[in-house]
Amino acid sequence: MKNLxxxxxxxxxxxxxxxxxxxxxxxFDPLHATPHFMRSEADVDKLKVDALCVxxxxxxxxxxxxxxxxxxxxxxxSRSVVELLQENLINRDxxxxxxxxxxGVVDQTKIRxxxxxxxxxxxxxxxxxxVKLSVAGKEHKLPMADVIADKCQTCRYPxxxxxxQFVGDEIKATASFEDGYKDLEEFxxxxxxxxxxxxxxxxxxxxxxxxxxxxCPMCVCRDHCVAxxxxxxxxxxxxxxxxxxxxxxxxxxxxxxxxxxxxxxxxACPVDIPxxxxxKKFNKEIKEVFNYEAGLxxxxxxxxxxxxxxxxxxxxxxx
Amino acid sequence: MPVLEGKELRIVGFLCNWCSYGGAxxxxxxxxxxxxxxxxxxVPCSGRIDPLFIVKTLMxxxxxxxxxxCHPNDCHYAEGNFYARRRLEMLKRFIPMLGxxxxxxxxxxxSASEGQRWQEVxxxxxxxxxxxxxxxxxxxxxxxxxxxxMEASL
Numbered sequence: 001m002k003n004l005x006x007x008x009x010x011x012x013x014x015x016x017x018x019x020x021x022x023x024x025x026x027x028f029d030p031l032h033a034t035p036h037f038m039r040s041e042a043d044v045d046k047l048k049v050d051a052l053c054v055x056x057x058x059x060x061x062x063x064x065x066x067x068x069x070x071x072x073x074x075x076x077x078s079r080s081v082v083e084l085l086q087e088n089l090i091n092r093d094x095x096x097x098x099x100x101x102x103x104g105v106v107d108q109t110k111i112r113x114x115x116x117x118x119x120x121x122x123x124x125x126x127x128x129x130x131v132k133l134s135v136a137g138k139e140h141k142l143p144m145a146d147v148i149a150d151k152c153q154t155c156r157y158p159x160x161x162x163x164x165q166f167v168g169d170e171i172k173a174t175a176s177f178e179d180g181y182k183d184l185e186e187f188x189x190x191x192x193x194x195x196x197x198x199x200x201x202x203x204x205x206x207x208x209x210x211x212x213x214x215x216c217p218m219c220v221c222r223d224h225c226v227a228x229x230x231x232x233x234x235x236x237x238x239x240x241x242x243x244x245x246x247x248x249x250x251x252x253x254x255x256x257x258x259x260x261x262x263x264x265x266x267x268a269c270p271v272d273i274p275x276x277x278x279x280k281k282f283n284k285e286i287k288e289v290f291n292y293e294a295g296l297x298x299x300x301x302x303x304x305x306x307x308x309x310x311x312x313x314x315x316x317x318x319x
Numbered sequence: 320m321p322v323l324e325g326k327e328l329r330i331v332g333f334l335c336n337w338c339s340y341g342g343a344x345x346x347x348x349x350x351x352x353x354x355x356x357x358x359x360x361x362v363p364c365s366g367r368i369d370p371l372f373i374v375k376t377l378m379x380x381x382x383x384x385x386x387x388x389c390h391p392n393d394c395h396y397a398e399g400n401f402y403a404r405r406r407l408e409m410l411k412r413f414i415p416m417l418g419x420x421x422x423x424x425x426x427x428x429x430s431a432s433e434g435q436r437w438q439e440v441x442x443x444x445x446x447x448x449x450x451x452x453x454x455x456x457x458x459x460x461x462x463x464x465x466x467x468x469m470e471a472s473l
Contacts, residue, residue, distance in 0.1 A: 188415070192418050192420050193418065195415070195418035196418025199417060234375070241457060242378055242379070242457045245378065245457070246375060246378055249371065249374050250371055253370060256413075277416070278413075282409065282413060285409060286409070289409075289412075290405075303405065304405055304406060307401035307402055308401075309391070309392070311404060311408075314404060316404075316427070317425055319439060319440050319443055
């Protein structure tokens with residue numbers, strides 16, 4: 001990131017009034033970044049912002065409610081913050097948002113597929129054009145276009161939609177709403193039986209680790225999640241595909257009209273189940289019926305939490 | 320073997336206590352002929368119906384689900400069915416994603432006095448499900464076997 005020093009300075013200036021500022025820093029190997037909780041100037045010096053900083057840090061905000069928190073956000077992350085504000089899960093006065101214009105993040109799965117074993121990464125250099133990797137003594141040069149996350153290719157909000165401090169220049173988005181849903185349309189072209197079979201196969205891999213739920217900034221029930229509740233007993237403890245599949249539908253349904261498509265659920269999935277498709281489907285339908293997109297206006301009300309007496313856009317069946 | 324085995328499908332109806340359940344009762348009192356495939360679950364209000372009830376029902380082996388509540392503006396709790404309408408419409412649009420035919424689920428409004436309309440709705444919906452035939456089932460231990468296993472472990 002070009003303006004990293006500016007960002008660091010802004011954070012240092014605000015640090016005295018904040019309990020903690022959340023950003024990213026180096027992780028266990030050069031190919032990964034990890035969330036970073038900054039409390040001192042020395043911590044701020046370790047801040048890193050580049051295409052490896054994939055985590056949506058808004059996930060941590062609800063559990064820090066009541067504290068003065070600073071947060072560094074990309075465009076997509078900022079939409080999650082807006083959504084949390086909308087639902088009163090955080091207070092605007094307590095959160096200081098450091099926004100910037102994001103040029104996209106890498107998809108670790110794509111890197112893994114291109115390189116093979118990424119167990120021993122010795123060096124990694126990320127630029128706007130490519131990712132240079134040194135793995136077990138071998139050099140790899142991967143063009144950015146090949147390893148960028150799918151969501152970034154069709155990003156419409158690269159700049160933080162809400163921020164107290166904005167670093168660097170704004171980035172112009174070129175994609176349209178429809179661009180983001182091409183993969184969904186492709187999937188929807190399948191027949192009913194094919195779709196059913198597809199999910200049976202995909203969901204069978206699920207290990208019910210709930211990483212998708214824990215990474216999701218909008219999954220705020222956590223300890224009270226219906227997936228683990230015995231009363232009501234929505235899901236059994238059986239490792240049966242029916243329960244796994246049902247869990248994913250519950251997850252998607254609880255996000256209807258709230259999901260900002262940051263893609264954290266799918267990124268966190270250790271077995272690469274394309275669960276973002278469910279959420280995209282809801283978003284597409286919500287846009288069509290209610291002309292609404294989550295995470296843009298802190299004052300708006302999610303469409304499923306309100307109603308109109310006459311619904312001109314809902315066409316009911318005539319018997 | 321029951322007489323109707325093979326002729327009947329498993330259809331679940333979620334009916335609101337105040338209008339549609341009354342409507343179904345009116346139809347019964349009026350002795351209107353109805354298909355017998357539908358099993359009724361009475362709920363306090365259509366707004367009580369979590370769309371996940373329907374997904375769970377379909378995934379657990381139902382061939383069709385019908386939801387019926389009070390007509391909009393006639394809800395006993397003033398606005399329950401308005402919320403229900405939005406949720407159910409979203410569900411209707413979502414279930415094709417799961418590989419379930421959207422025609423296996425429908426929602427409608429029937430008032431307590433509309434026995435005739437109830438008969439019509441049930442008949443048409445049942446016909447619609449029979450046209451689709453039995454739904455694809457998720458293979459796995461049947462409920463009875465699970466129960467046996469549970470009993471054995473107690």
